[in-house]
Amino acid sequence: MSRTITIDPVTRIEGHARITLQLGESGEVADARFHLTQFRGFEKFCEGRPYREMPALTARTCGICPVSHIVASNKACDDLLSVTVPPTAEKLRRLMNLAQIVQSHALSFFHLSSPDLLLGWDADVGSRNIFGVMRLHPELARDGIRLRQIGQTIIETLGGRKIHPTWVVPGGVSEPLPAAKRDSILALLPEGLEIAKRSYAFFKTLVPRFAEEATHFGTAPTLFLSLVSPRGHLEHYDGMLRIKDADGRIVEDQVPPAEYTRILGEAAEDWSYMKFPYYKPMGYPAGVYRVGPLARLNNADACGTPYADVALAEFRMLQEQGPVTSSFHYHYARLVEIIYAIEMMERLLKDPDILSTRVRARARSNRDEGIGVSEAPRGTLMHHYRIDDDGLITWVNLIIATGHNNLAMNQSIRQVAQAYVDGNRLREGMLNRVEAVIRCYDPCLSCASHAFGAMPLLVELRDAGGQLVDRLGRG
């Protein structure tokens, strides 16, 4: 008899999802699916809105990484204006984008995933959360809270608020940076760097304990997609698209983001509100690729900052040869990127040009179509708009970081479920491991549901005829 296990909702992820595991005749996992259960409809309901509203509107796809949408949306608007953003404005936008990398990665690592890593996959369900970490590892919990606070405070200092700031505008930013604010941000960075380095050093000591998980948590070969700078370095704001394969060969390089439709396609399935982007030359569903911190570090030739480059060299040693393929190491990559972001923010703030008051290019719309691409904490983010002669939106397509990972996340939960879940002897810890591999990707389902849905996680057991046999609830 085959059955289905449903994990609903998937917890300690950002958004609503459920997971279903189809079991075969003898209780082994035959297939697994990650269902996004929220749908927003931005691609339609933005129609008729003035393009200048798009940054504020699309920020509301996600309260976790609103700055990513604000950046990508404003870049699409820059494209509509056909302007070059003043150099200082670009640096200021980079600064805010990096501050968000810090706060979002801190949230993922400390608030959401550290309970698994510190308390264990099989720890008591009632305390396996950030509050449990506060009790048992208070210093680490304080570090996590403080690191996220530093990122959020920098965003607030620049943009006036922590969530949904409106300071980035088409053509640049609305206000230059006063010296006092620069100094107050600079004063936060040494503490942030200390916490980041301390957390990284601590996590390195934990990694060997998870050798077994690392071999099962999403190791199937995929491509890796990210932006890289013109020199091939780590890049989060601009640059060109690069794709590497699982053996480390570069298969696409220096692809202008505006040409994304040449290499990427999107498919739909009738069981998830999240669409399935794929690499076009390999077709659907074979063209699986991953984005986000793991892909960015695999693709980058270097970080370009001192401590992060040391950490990058250590990251590359996680695997004997080729790119780091286990999705478990997203956590590691995230900690490296926090170090990089803090080092890079310091460099930007010490640029003598950063206080320049030339921060905005002004124009009306000069083009019918605009594309803006940047790296969100979770991966490459694409905003694509068309407008009419009055500057009103006629069409929108968004490809969200979490969406790019959809095929890979489904592949990963299948692998983890097949390694750990025994349908005849179901235990909660087995299912938490399936959720934990999803947490590696740090999916943002609020984002991914811009077009699709939110995701609760649910485990159901169904027989071969599709009849519900068992359903695992917790709490």
Next chain:
Amino acid sequence: MSESGPKRITVATAWLDGCSGCHMSLLDIDQRLLELAQMVDVVYSPLVDAKELPGQVDIGILEGSISTEDDLHKAELFRERCRLLVSLGDCAVSGNVPAMRNLFKLDEVVDRSYRENVTTHPMIPVHGVPALLPTVRPVHGCVPVDVFVPGCPPHADAIWYVLCELIAGRTPDPSQVTRFGA
């Protein structure tokens, strides 16, 4: 989480159709999270692993509007089991951005995403996903709400004020600390 001793105040939170920004603003109380953990047990939330809402909860907090059958079911369950129900943020209080789809027919909104904006495999998700309601509504459009906290998102200080008042057994006046679009 749970601790022994006198009965502690229990809090449950959920996000319906929103952006998670209100929950992030709740996390923006930063070090006060440690104080909060001293005062209450968070028994159900996206931040903890419980999969079922307990039978009785003191304070229920809902972010987001009601857009799917799941959202509706969750709002009804929260109302039934929570002594006090808080509508947190503009989506919960007014429908806000999610309700912008009400200006279009649901079919048009869905077709744009799953039939028009795809390269291959156009199809509408129907299996394993909750059905979409034709009209997006604020929480109080479906169930009675006790406390309204507007803002997109409400500031962390406003959320902290409301929580402290409720924990102390007083009635908060959120209009003192937040407003629509704040």
